[in-house]
Amino acid sequence: MSAAVDLSGLGLTPEEEANVLLSYEMLRPKLEDGERRAVEGSKGAVYELHRKGATLSCSCPAWRNQTLPVQLRTCKHLKAVLGERDEDARVREAARAAGRTLPASPYRRSRR
Ligand SMILES: [Zn+2]
Numbered sequence: 001m002s003a004a005v006d007l008s009g010l011g012l013t014p015e016e017e018a019n020v021l022l023s024y025e026m027l028r029p030k031l032e033d034g035e036r037r038a039v040e041g042s043k044g045a046v047y048e049l050h051r052k053g054a055t056l057s058c059s060c061p062a063w064r065n066q067t068l069p070v071q072l073r074t075c076k077h078l079k080a081v082l083g084e085r086d087e088d089a090r091v092r093e094a095a096r097a098a099g100r101t102l103p104a105s106p107y108r109r110s111r112r
Contacts, residue, residue: 030082031056039077047077054094056082069098 005024007017031037037049039058047060055071056078057063063075071094079087095102 030086037081039081041077049077049081056087056090068102069100072098072100072102 005021007020010017012020031049031051033051033053035051038046039049041047041060045060047058050057050059057070057073058075058077060075060077063073063078066073072091074087074091082090091102
């Protein structure tokens with residue numbers, strides 16, 4: 001996972017560098033409006049998370065294949081970055097606002 005900071009030239013040991021990067025990641029907002037973030041999925045695939053206003057998206061097949069309105073979709077990558085609890089709460093809230101009942105599994109395709 002690469003960070004948007006360049007620490008080369010500071011003379012840090014790899015361990016110090018890792019610690020700086022970790023603190024940096026923890027201080028960052030989870031996903032800012034308009035931000036795109038690359039995440040590594042299983043099997044080394046790289047997906048892109050994107051926030052646009054209240055809508056969060058991911059370029060993975062699990063997200064794209066959902067037939068729910070975009071603001072009600074989520075996937076394991078969004079949950080990994082945003083925190084599973086926060087992300088579940090966001091989707092539940094969006095569903096309530098839209099007057100929809102979520103399917104038992106957000107990953108299951110609905111056939112309507
Ligand atoms: Zn995803």
